[in-house]
Amino acid sequence: MNWKKLLCEKRRRSYTTSAVSSDQRNEFQKDYHRIIGSASFRRLQDKTQVFPLDRGDFVRTRLTHSLEVSSFAKSLGQMIFRYILDHRRDDDISEADIGKICSVLECAGLIHDIGNPPFGHFGEDYVRDWFRRNLPKLELGGKSLDSILTPQMAGDFYHFEGNAQALRLLTKLHFLVDENGMNLTYTLLNTIIKYPVPSTGINKKSGNIKDKKMGYYYADREIFEDIVKSTGAVDCRHPLAFILEAADDIAYKTADIEDAVKKGFMTYSQLVSDLKERYMEKCADEGEREEYIRAVEKLEDYYSQAIKRGISSPEQNAVQRWIIYVQGVLLRCASYGFTNNYDAIMEGSFPKELLAVSHGSTIAYALGDMAYRYVFCSKEIYKLEIAAGEIYEFLLNKLTRAAVLYDTEYESSAIEQRIMRLVSENYIRAYKVSAEGKSEAERLYFRLMLVTDYICGMTDGYARKLYRELSGIE
Incomplete structure (x- = not known):
């Protein structure tokens, strides 16, 4: 791969500009304004990141998370x-390219979760x-739906992914001008x-991170193939995808701990105790061990400083300061992971996460691990x-049964038509x-996609409101 192709400015729908223009933005900066002005981006403010249906004013939403990822990326x-x-390290990289790369990563952080459905993962x-x-239970014309669909079509629903939905939304569903979506x-x-x-290419045992989940639907295979051929990232990740992934990991791993302490899911004492007793042996070498020990000592140091300054909530103050410190550490580590493996990344053979x-x-x-144990496995x-x-359950039952019969020769009920x-x-x-x-x-497949498209476009609040209205709940 080379950066001349990797920084491809092609869009699905080409457009022309006047010969003389005062617009000095590069093409990727133009993408930024398309994104922040979109309804799909605004909807992220009512999609929770971790705490489904939570209405607290402190914890992250998908919107604030995306802004953090954008900044880190x-x-x-x-x-x-x-x-x-x-x-x-690479003679193909110029000063101008750095600006373009940063613009791409800034935009990618904003939209990386834009296809996710309501109520978090x-x-x-x-x-x-x-x-x-x-x-397997639903039927059309006396045949089960899974017997009508091809393995890849069925697999798209069995392995449904917000990542794949993001590509679909951005290239097709954001129907403002035409069927080319935001035309990024x-x-x-x-x-x-x-x-x-x-979905038919998922292989969690391959040892390569790129095979872990599905990245595009059967419905969007043509645009996917056009994209990777145009950038040169065929059968591998685009190098910038590794950086976006690291930014996402840093944002949610640190935010989950900060939010957990703020909401009382774990205490400062539990955080310190676990850091000291549960994970030290996982350090692969002395350098990693030293980095880890410094991080634990920094947390305790921040707590001591908060006590000396007479801060009313020294535990929360220490954790919030520590989270900022850890973010800096992980950013440096991710940077090292990329530069140290640069050749393999550019060859398309690097199989792991940067961190x-x-x-x-x-x-x-x-x-x-702490977020999983204290938050995701909590009764709350x-x-x-x-x-x-x-x-x-309610929305999928109602919508899917109506969509299966929609636009077919089979008669649907008055309620299904209204749905x-x-x-x-x-x-x-x-x-x-x-x-x-x-x-x-294919027509059946696209009708089922119509259901997932509609649900993924809902915010938490709208999904809850629609459920209550259709259920007759006051």
Whole structure:
């Protein structure tokens, strides 16, 4: 791979500008304004990051999380490619390229979660589970739906992914001008494709991070292929995808701990105790061990300073300061992970996450494990997820049964017809463009995609409101 192709400015729909223009923005900076002005981006403010249905004013939403990822990604781009330029690691990189790369990463952080459904990652899990339970049972014309669909079509629902939905939303569903979505640059779109494989290509045992999940749907295979051929990142990740992933990991791993302490899911004492007793042996070498010990000592030092200053909540003050410190450590570690493995990344053969090959590996693991044990496995979160599950079960039952019969020769009930009239006109238009002239199996597939498209476009508040209204709950 080379940066001349990797920084591809191509868009699905070309456009012309006047010969003389005062607009000095590069193409990727233009993407930024398309994103922040979109309704899809604004909806992230009512999609929770970790705490489903929570209405606290402190914890992160998808919007604040995306802003943090955007900031970290841009910072990583500056750190990494300044080093590469200064140390002459790649003669293809210029000063102007660094600006373009940072613009791409800044935009990628904003949109990396834009396709996720309501209620956090729990929503993704529930959609997958619902289709696995119901596709074999639902019928059309006397045949089960799973027998009509091809393996890849069915697999798209069994392995449903917010990552794949983001590509779909950005290239098709944001139907403002035409069927080309936001019409973003191919480099930006390639950067958010963390897993460049279809649902039939998932292989969690391959040892390569790119095969872990699905990155695009059958419905979007043509645009995916056009993107990767244009950038040159064929059968591998775009190099900037590694940086975006690291920025995402740093943002959510540190934020989850800060939010957990703020909301009382874990205490300062539990945090210190776990850091000292549970994870030290995971350090791979002396350098990683020293980095880890410094981080633990820094947390205790911040607490001592807060006590001396007479701060009313020294525990929370210490944790909040420590989170900022750890973010800095992990940013440096991710930068090292990229530059130290630069050749393999550019060859398309690097198989791991950046933090996993750095001295920040144990710190990152500890943060994720503590968040899982104290937050995601708590009774409070289970209760919230059960409530969200009731909403998903109801909406998926109603919408899917109506969509299966929609636009077919089979008669649907008056209620099913009314349900389909609730679906956004944009999604209906996208369905009709995709389904025209297609086979029975493909048309069914696109009608099912219509359901997931509609649900993924909902905010937490809208999904809850629609559930209550259709259930007759006051």
